[in-house]
Amino acid sequence: xxxxxxxxxxxxxxxxxxxxxxxxxxxxxxxxxxxxxxxxxxxxxxxxxxxxxxxxxxxxxxxxxxxxxxxxxxxxxxxxxxxxxxxxxxxxxxxxxxxxxxxxxxxxxxxxxxxxxxxxxxxxxxxxxxxxxxxxxxxxxxxxxxxxxxxxxxxxxxxxxxxxxxxxxxxxxxxxxxxxxxxxxxxxxxxxxxxxxxx
Amino acid sequence: xxxxxxxxxxxxxxxxxxxxxxxxxxxxxxxxxxxxxxxxxxxxxxxxxxxxxxxxxxxxxxxxxxxxxxxxxxxxxxxxxxxxxxxxxxxxxxxxxxxxxxxxxxxxxxxxxxxxxxxxxxxxxxxxxxxxxxxxxxxxxxxxxxxxxxxxxxxxxxxxxxxxxxxxxxxxxxxxxxxxxxxxxxxxxxxxxxxxxxx
Amino acid sequence: xxxxxxxxxxxxxxxxxxxxxxxxxxxxxxxxxxxxxxxxxxxxxxxxxxxxxxxxxxxxxxxxxxxxxxxxxxxxxxxxxxxxxxxxxxxxxxxxxxxxxxxxxxxxxxxxxxxxxxxxxxxxxxxxxxxxxxxxxxxxxxxxxxxxxxxxxxxxxxxxxxxxxxxxxxxxxxxxxxxxxxxxxxxxxxxxxxxxxxx
Amino acid sequence: xxxxxxxxxxxxxxxxxxxxxxxxxxxxxxxxxxxxxxxxxxxxxxxxxxxxxxxxxxxxxxxxxxxxxxxxxxxxxxxxxxxxxxxxxxxxxxxxxxxxxxxxxxxxxxxxxxxxxxxxxxxxxxxxxxxxxxxxxxxxxxxxxxxxxxxxxxxxxxxxxxxxxxxxxxxxxxxxxxxxxxxxxxxxxxxxxxxxxxx
DNA sequence: TATGAATGAGCATTCATTCAT
DNA sequence: TATGAATGAATGCTCATTCAT
Numbered sequence: 001x002x003x004x005x006x007x008x009x010x011x012x013x014x015x016x017x018x019x020x021x022x023x024x025x026x027x028x029x030x031x032x033x034x035x036x037x038x039x040x041x042x043x044x045x046x047x048x049x050x051x052x053x054x055x056x057x058x059x060x061x062x063x064x065x066x067x068x069x070x071x072x073x074x075x076x077x078x079x080x081x082x083x084x085x086x087x088x089x090x091x092x093x094x095x096x097x098x099x100x101x102x103x104x105x106x107x108x109x110x111x112x113x114x115x116x117x118x119x120x121x122x123x124x125x126x127x128x129x130x131x132x133x134x135x136x137x138x139x140x141x142x143x144x145x146x147x148x149x150x151x152x153x154x155x156x157x158x159x160x161x162x163x164x165x166x167x168x169x170x171x172x173x174x175x176x177x178x179x180x181x182x183x184x185x186x187x188x189x190x191x192x193x194x195x196x197x198x199x
Numbered sequence: 200x201x202x203x204x205x206x207x208x209x210x211x212x213x214x215x216x217x218x219x220x221x222x223x224x225x226x227x228x229x230x231x232x233x234x235x236x237x238x239x240x241x242x243x244x245x246x247x248x249x250x251x252x253x254x255x256x257x258x259x260x261x262x263x264x265x266x267x268x269x270x271x272x273x274x275x276x277x278x279x280x281x282x283x284x285x286x287x288x289x290x291x292x293x294x295x296x297x298x299x300x301x302x303x304x305x306x307x308x309x310x311x312x313x314x315x316x317x318x319x320x321x322x323x324x325x326x327x328x329x330x331x332x333x334x335x336x337x338x339x340x341x342x343x344x345x346x347x348x349x350x351x352x353x354x355x356x357x358x359x360x361x362x363x364x365x366x367x368x369x370x371x372x373x374x375x376x377x378x379x380x381x382x383x384x385x386x387x388x389x390x391x392x393x394x395x396x397x398x
Numbered sequence: 399x400x401x402x403x404x405x406x407x408x409x410x411x412x413x414x415x416x417x418x419x420x421x422x423x424x425x426x427x428x429x430x431x432x433x434x435x436x437x438x439x440x441x442x443x444x445x446x447x448x449x450x451x452x453x454x455x456x457x458x459x460x461x462x463x464x465x466x467x468x469x470x471x472x473x474x475x476x477x478x479x480x481x482x483x484x485x486x487x488x489x490x491x492x493x494x495x496x497x498x499x500x501x502x503x504x505x506x507x508x509x510x511x512x513x514x515x516x517x518x519x520x521x522x523x524x525x526x527x528x529x530x531x532x533x534x535x536x537x538x539x540x541x542x543x544x545x546x547x548x549x550x551x552x553x554x555x556x557x558x559x560x561x562x563x564x565x566x567x568x569x570x571x572x573x574x575x576x577x578x579x580x581x582x583x584x585x586x587x588x589x590x591x592x593x594x595x596x597x
Numbered sequence: 598x599x600x601x602x603x604x605x606x607x608x609x610x611x612x613x614x615x616x617x618x619x620x621x622x623x624x625x626x627x628x629x630x631x632x633x634x635x636x637x638x639x640x641x642x643x644x645x646x647x648x649x650x651x652x653x654x655x656x657x658x659x660x661x662x663x664x665x666x667x668x669x670x671x672x673x674x675x676x677x678x679x680x681x682x683x684x685x686x687x688x689x690x691x692x693x694x695x696x697x698x699x700x701x702x703x704x705x706x707x708x709x710x711x712x713x714x715x716x717x718x719x720x721x722x723x724x725x726x727x728x729x730x731x732x733x734x735x736x737x738x739x740x741x742x743x744x745x746x747x748x749x750x751x752x753x754x755x756x757x758x759x760x761x762x763x764x765x766x767x768x769x770x771x772x773x774x775x776x777x778x779x780x781x782x783x784x785x786x787x788x789x790x791x792x793x794x795x796x
Numbered sequence: 797t798a799t800g801a802a803t804g805a806g807c808a809t810t811c812a813t814t815c816a817t
Numbered sequence: 818t819a820t821g822a823a824t825g826a827a828t829g830c831t832c833a834t835t836c837a838t
Contacts, residue, residue, distance in 0.1 A: 172371025
């Protein structure tokens with residue numbers, strides 16, 4: 001009889017928004033932003049397209065909020081923190097990180113960012129998010145590279161340039177065929193890391 | 200003015216088709232197949248969109264014929280043949296090939312194929328082309344890998360798997376930011392090739 | 399808390415309905431029926447859009463009931479009755495009525511009716527209301543016109559036609575820029591009434 | 598065989614655009630801008646909605662270009678010029694102008710402008726057009742008012758204010774029921790003009 | 797009674813494709 | 818051969834209406 005109380009409503013709202021954002025991240029990652037239709041997100045989330053617009057004001061808003069939220073809760077970030085605390089060698093940290101990132105679902109944000117990088121006229125707040133996201137990885141990974149160079153594990157040279165090359169390769173791979181990479185993944189990641197390792 | 204005779208007409212036909220296909224390959228490579236509008240191809244080719252339909256029955260047909268023709272005449276192929284005849288070491292051949300491929304324009308077909316790999320429902324004849332295209336490179340490159348393994352330049356292991364990993368990395372890169380890779384290209388290609396080289 | 403008894407519930411019901419109808423008349427008058435969204439009415443009334451549907455079965459029903467109720471209780475009607483009882487000359491009664499009607503809020507029903515007059519396919523019961531509404535004013539005003547013609551204040555001719563012309567002008571004005579008319583209103587109404595007066 | 602030459606194409610283009618603009622002015626005038634669907638314009642013009650977008654980039658553009666063109670070629674303007682050259686008295690010029698303007702089709706622009714005046718956020722170039730359009734009438738009509746005041750035909754007072762009141766009444770009427778006004782039009786216009794006339 | 801979550805029909809706009817010239 | 822006029826299917830978004838709580 002009585003309407004739902006505020007907390008219950010907030011729960012539903014949050015739940016639905018999350019549900020839609022998870023779907024959005026997946027579909028955006030798979031198809032790129034432009035080719036993602038709102039209907040695809042709605043279908044993936046199991047709701048009507050109308051509902052998507054009940055929670056988000058536009059497709060752009062879905063993208064922005066999903067990315068923002070995704071970057072906040074991203075397992076990738078947790079993984080980085082977690083790895084930072086282990087006693088693994090820098091190179092092993094990188095390997096572990098790449099292995100993690102290539103698992104399906106873990107690379108969604110990376111892939112979306114990459115798609116976005118290729119669009120011309122991004123709205124500014126999304127542009128900011130994209131630029132910022134790059135920085136997050138660089139912040140975490142650059143110290144590992146430097147440390148690896150110090151202990152002789154990683155090749156010498158401009159650390160940042162080396163990292164950029166590496167990230168470029170990784171993001172290219174992620175945009176590609178994840179299934180291929182998940183077969184025999186350790187072997188493949190080993191080969192990938194040879195790029196950087198002094199052996 | 201006398202009407203053109205048949206040969207002249209055929210020349211015009213061929214010329215126009217080529218002109219459109221060159222434009223198509225460029226635009227498809229830059230934007231992906233779905234996001235490429237017929238109008239974009241027509242504009243790039245300097246013809247009306249109507250004319251595109253005069254020579255091709257559909258966008259899909261433009262894609263198919265362009266790819267087929269492009270793979271036939273591709274500079275990449277010539278480059279492979281050419282390199283095959285040099286006395287460069289296998290690793291140096293690979294380097295030279297990658298360096299060539301990263302130059303703007305030389306990777307169009309590669310990039311289109313990669314875009315296509317991500318679509319679900321490709322018409323069969325295009326599917327065949329895509330699969331086949333991989334084979335072309337494999338045919339040329341696999342012997343180099345094997346030779347490199349024999350002379351100790353290239354890491355041991357399943358030659359074909361190594362090549363596939365390598366091609367995957369390369370195609371990922373090509374889909375990405377070519378401008379980045381063309382800065383300081385030799386240094387970058389060197390690092391890339393460390394994946395395969397024993398030193 | 400004891401549950402509300404039936405009378406109390408009915409009071410709430412009536413209060414809420416009135417609240418919504420007042421809001422509806424205002425918003426319909428300002429925006430026209432088609433351009434009025436249920437959400438606009440709900441917001442103006444300070445209730446949720448869901449509640450509007452609790453009391454009315456459709457937007458059309460909101461319109462119909464609001465009009466019906468509005469015509470019943472309209473201040474305009476009271477004003478007409480009131481003026482009827484004064485000893486003002488017919489022309490002065492008309493002036494006073496027009497001045498009253500041009501004040502913001504007093505012309506809502508007039509304006510809605512006018513908007514409706516322009517729609518094609520009105521449901522029959524609303525059509526009836528619209529036609530009927532005209533009659534209400536005519537009933538009150540026509541005697542004034544006739545009286546004015548008798549005493550020489552108002553121009554001769556078919557009384558009903560003269561009234562229709564006059565009402566047409568008034569309703570056109572009301573649909574327009576009320577703010578303009580409320581500046582220096584007496585002067586403007588004087589000019590308006592020159593149409594009818596013999597001077 | 599040969600494609601149409603440039604002149605022929607231009608003719609078709611101009612013809613189609615005109616056809617669409619005429620339809621647009623009519624439909625916009627009848628329904629107001631917001632309630633006018635592109636489909637309604639297309640249907641009125643006897644073309645597909647797609648074609649409307651072939652010639653105009655958006656609904657707003659249809660509105661703008663149609664208004665601009667309509668104001669340029671408007672018979673109203675010609676009528677004003679023409680009347681200016683006659684030897685009619687100022688009051689008779691006004692009568693003649695109003696009579697002309699109330700004929701169906703002659704008031705489209707007036708009515709659209711009036712609809713627009715009630716919208717809030719008009720794009721600036723349309724806003725300009727609206728403001729400008731008012732001025733056009735004022736420019737032509739004000740001298741008539743002044744002249745009429747001089748020769749005693751028209752009531753004394755701030756000429757511009759009198760004109761504004763008059764235009765307000767006229768535009769209100771035009772928004773209304775033109776069919777009503779076109780019955781017995783001379784009689785009605787006579788009554789209307791009594792507002793301004795000293796007799 | 798009261799809320800707002802949820803749905804789907806409808807309209808603006810884009811673009812592949814057809815066709816008259 | 819070559820052009821661009823013309824069509825209509827598909828997609829983003831809005832809003833009336835329904836319904837669970």
